[in-house]
Each structure stands twice: as structure tokens, then as C-alpha cells.
Amino acid sequence: xxxxxxxxxxxxxxxxxxxxxxxxLEANQLMMLEGQNGSGKTTLLRSLCGLYLQDEGDIxxxxxxxxxxxxxxxxxxxxxxxxxxxxxxxxxxxxxxxxAGLAGEVPTVDVLMDALDTIGLYAxxxxxxxxxxxxxxRRVALARLLISKAKLWVLDEPFVALDIAAVELLQxxxxxxxxxxxxxxxxxxxxxxxxxGKIKRLSLSDKSFDKDEN
Amino acid sequence: xxNAFWVLLKRDLLLALRRRSEVFTVLFFFLIVISLxxxxxxxxxxxxxxxxxGVVWIAALLASTLALDRLFANDYLDGTLEQxxxxxxxxSIMVFAKMLAHWLLTGLPLVLIxxxxxxxxxxxxxxxxxxxxxxxLGTPVLSMIGAIAAALTLGLRGGGVLVSLLVLPLYxxxxxxxxxxxSTSMVEGLSIQPYIxxxxxxxxxxxxxxxxxxxxxLKISLE
Numbered sequence: 089x090x091x092x093x094x095x096x097x098x099x100x101x102x103x104x105x106x107x108x109x110x111x112x113l114e115a116n117q118l119m120m121l122e123g124q125n126g127s128g129k130t131t132l133l134r135s136l137c138g139l140y141l142q143d144e145g146d147i148x149x150x151x152x153x154x155x156x157x158x159x160x161x162x163x164x165x166x167x168x169x170x171x172x173x174x175x176x177x178x179x180x181x182x183x184x185x186x187x188a189g190l191a192g193e194v195p196t197v198d199v200l201m202d203a204l205d206t207i208g209l210y211a212x213x214x215x216x217x218x219x220x221x222x223x224x225x226r227r228v229a230l231a232r233l234l235i236s237k238a239k240l241w242v243l244d245e246p247f248v249a250l251d252i253a254a255v256e257l258l259q260x261x262x263x264x265x266x267x268x269x270x271x272x273x274x275x276x277x278x279x280x281x282x283x284x285g286k287i288k289r290l291s292l293s294d295k296s297f298d299k300d301e302n
Numbered sequence: 303x304x305n306a307f308w309v310l311l312k313r314d315l316l317l318a319l320r321r322r323s324e325v326f327t328v329l330f331f332f333l334i335v336i337s338l339x340x341x342x343x344x345x346x347x348x349x350x351x352x353x354x355x356g357v358v359w360i361a362a363l364l365a366s367t368l369a370l371d372r373l374f375a376n377d378y379l380d381g382t383l384e385q386x387x388x389x390x391x392x393x394s395i396m397v398f399a400k401m402l403a404h405w406l407l408t409g410l411p412l413v414l415i416x417x418x419x420x421x422x423x424x425x426x427x428x429x430x431x432x433x434x435x436x437x438x439l440g441t442p443v444l445s446m447i448g449a450i451a452a453a454l455t456l457g458l459r460g461g462g463v464l465v466s467l468l469v470l471p472l473y474x475x476x477x478x479x480x481x482x483x484x485s486t487s488m489v490e491g492l493s494i495q496p497y498i499x500x501x502x503x504x505x506x507x508x509x510x511x512x513x514x515x516x517x518x519x520l521k522i523s524l525e
Contacts, residue, residue: 163390171381189309
């Protein structure tokens with residue numbers, strides 16, 4: 089199980105976000121993506137998910153380009169972007185059940201309740217998400233991490249809007265996932281301490297600095 | 303594979319149930335447009351019978367465009383659309399679930415309210431039956447063609463008006479054959495079969511191509 093990026097290049101308009109970007113991510117590894125605002129972190133993450141088509145280069149999952157394996161790759165992938173991907177008109181538990189259902193999973197009520205309990209939304213299950221605070225909505229989105237069986241987590245600024253307790257909780261969840269043979273790639277300014285596994289770092293800023301000086 | 307289809311279909315119906323007003327606006331819009339014509343054109347029996355087929359279809363076209371910009375816009379704004387695209391299912395099937403939900407909420411009510419329209423316009427019972435049948439065949443095509451345009455204009459400013467400009471010309475064949483069938487049914491001795499066959503052909507064509515076209519358009523809009 090490997091995610092391999094080869095000579096990736098992305099151009100937005102006439103601005104080169106990154107070029108010749110190569111890295112490899114394996115099980116039990118966490119990759120922290122660093123870079124200043126506008127350096128292309130989100131674009132890179134969206135490219136990894138296949139939401140944004142790269143201009144050059146290849147993204148390989150187990151040696152096969154991701155656009156050639158469609159559903160097989162997407163089954164292993166969990167993406168959490170800036171948007172929470174939850175419906176304001178649905179209750180917390182409905183959101184959770186539907187999101188899992190769309191991902192092809194059929195969790196039991198116990199599994200859902202356990203996830204809500206862990207994420208700190210116990211007794212909120214029948215609240216419409218429109219009545220929750222920003223941080224609580226983020227927690228609903230994060231509860232997906234506890235239910236999903238995906239191996240590769242792609243998280244874009246997962247710590248935004250969370251309070252201190254939730255940040256610690258999320259750090260533990262991520263560390264557990266890496267522990268259990270998963271892989272995580274995330275953008276954040278927060279450190280994630282791991283109990284085992286390896287942290288990789290990738291900085292996009294350096295490249296854009298080079299670009300500016302040219 | 304069909305599990306996600308049902309989940310999404312049920313989700314969209316549940317969302318509509320939580321926001322019933324959106325379903326009723328389309329239905330009342332249809333009824334109001336229909337009832338404005340007799341007031342403007344005059345309420346003689348012969349005139350009403352003559353304009354009824356066209357009026358019903360034009361009202362149906364307008365009502366269905368009214369609901370189009372909501373088809374994907376809400377999902378786009380709250381991020382559920384990108385999750386749909388990333389779900390390990392064929393996007394075309396998911397898109398088809400959304401189209402079906404859209405038709406059940408905006409097309410089917412028009413079919414069911416058609417007898418009332420028939421009463422407004424003094425149509426014979428047989429004609430009301432034909433009207434329901436052609437609406438049943440035609441309104442799904444409106445939803446399916448509309449979905450392509452809604453996907454293409456996703457995230458654009460003023461997308462709502464643009465959708466109408468894009469789809470109304472594409473609705474013309476449905477308008478022509480749909481109202482043609484209703485008019486023909488009021489004339490003794492003429493068969494409506496060709497109209498029905500053509501409308502069915504349109505529906506099959508839309509069934510095959512529109513989910514695929516809409517899925518491609520969505521992927522482009524989300525880049």
C-alpha cells in the first residue's frame with residue numbers, strides 16, 4: 089500500500105504552484121504539508137483526491153495511476169476539506185449515517201453512537217446540525233474518521249475551529265490511525281505527536297521562493 | 303452499488319420533507335401561471351381548449367427551471383458534493399439518484415395536479431388522461447436535461463438565470479411534441495401514438511446520456 093507522487097506539476101492561471109514534486113507515502117506514515125498561504129497546499133491535496141487534475145506528472149496508488157482505478161482508490165480514501173460536508177437540515181446522526189452510507193458502509197447505531205460519544209457530541213445526536221456551533225459542526229465532520237475504514241486520510245486544516253480538548257482528541261485519532269497501519273497527509277500548523285510510525289515533512293514554500301527569485 | 307443510490311435518494315427526499323416550502327413553491331408557481339391565462343386571454347370554452355396544451359407545457363417548463371438551480375447548488379456550498387464525487391461509487395448513478403429525487407419533488411406533483419388544470423380549461427376526460435401521460439413522459443426529460451445545465455453553471459454568479467437561458471431552448475422538442483399530443487387527442491380520429499413514441503424516445507435518450515454528461519460537468523465545475 090503506497091501513495092506515490094511523481095514529478096507533479098500544477099499551474100493555476102499563469103502561476104506555477106509547484107513543479108517536479110515527488111514523494112512517497114507508505115503505511116504507518118504521517119505527512120505534514122507545510123507552506124505559506126497560497127503556496128498550493130489545498131491544490132495538492134485536491135489533486136491527490138482526483139478532484140483537481142494535475143497538469144503534469146503521476147499520482148500512483150499501489151503503482152497504478154489513481155484516475156485509472158476510480159472506485160478502488162476512492163474506497164481507500166477519506167478527504168476532509170475546508171467544507172464540512174454535512175447538511176444543515178439533517179440531524180447529527182442522520183448526517184453521520186448518510187455520509188457513511190455514501191462511502192459504501194452500513195454502520196450500526198451502536199457504532200454511530202460510539203463515534204459521537206468519542207468525538208464529544210453525546211446527547212446531540214438528534215440536534216439539527218444547523219443549531220450547532222462552528223466547532224461542533226467540525227466535530228460532526230471529524231466523526232467520519234472514527235467510522236471510516238479508509239486507509240488514506242487526506243485532511244485539509246483539520247484543526248480549524250476546534251477547541252483545545254478537541255485538538256488533543258484529533259491528535260490521538262490521527263496517531264491511532266497511523267499506528268494501525270494507516271497513512272495520513274495533512275496541512276496544519278499544529279504538531280501531531282505520534283506514538284509510533286514516521287513523520288514526513290514536505291514544504292511547498294521553498295519552491296515558490298525559488299520561483300520568485302528567478 | 304445501489305446502496306449509495308438509495309441512501310442519496312432518501313437523503314434528498316428527507317431534505318425536501320424538512321423544507322416543504324421549496325416543493326410547494328414550484329407547484330403553486332405552476333398553478334398560478336396556469337390560472338393567469340384564462341384571465342388574460344378570455345374564458346370562452348373554445349379559446350381555453352385551444353390554448354390549454356401550450357399553456358400547460360409552458361407552465362411546466364418554467365416551473366421545472368425554477369427548481370433547477372437548487373439541484374446541486376446546496377450540495378456544492380456545504381461540501382457534500384465533493385464528498386459525493388469522492389464516494390467509491392459511480393458518480394453517474396449518484397447523479398441519477400439526484401435527478402430522480404428532483405423529478406419526484408418537482409415533476410411528479412405537476413403530473414398529479416394535471417386533472418385540476420383540465421377542470422380549469424374544460425378539457426374532456428380522455429384529454430386529461432393524455433395530458434397526464436405526456437407529462438409523465440416529458441417531465442423526467444426536463445429534469446434530466448436541466449441537471450446537465452445546472453451542473454455546468456454550478457458556482458457561477460447569476461447561475462440561476464443562466465440555467466434558464468441554457469435549458470429553455472433545449473426544452474423545445476418536449477414542448478412541441480408534448481402539447482401536440484394533447485391537441486391531437488381533442489381531434490376525432492387522429493392517433494397520438496407518434497407523439498407518445500417520440501416522447502418515450504426522448505426519455506430513453508436522456509436516461510442514457512444525461513447522468514453521464516451531468517457527472518462529467520460536475521467534475522469540471524468542481525475543479
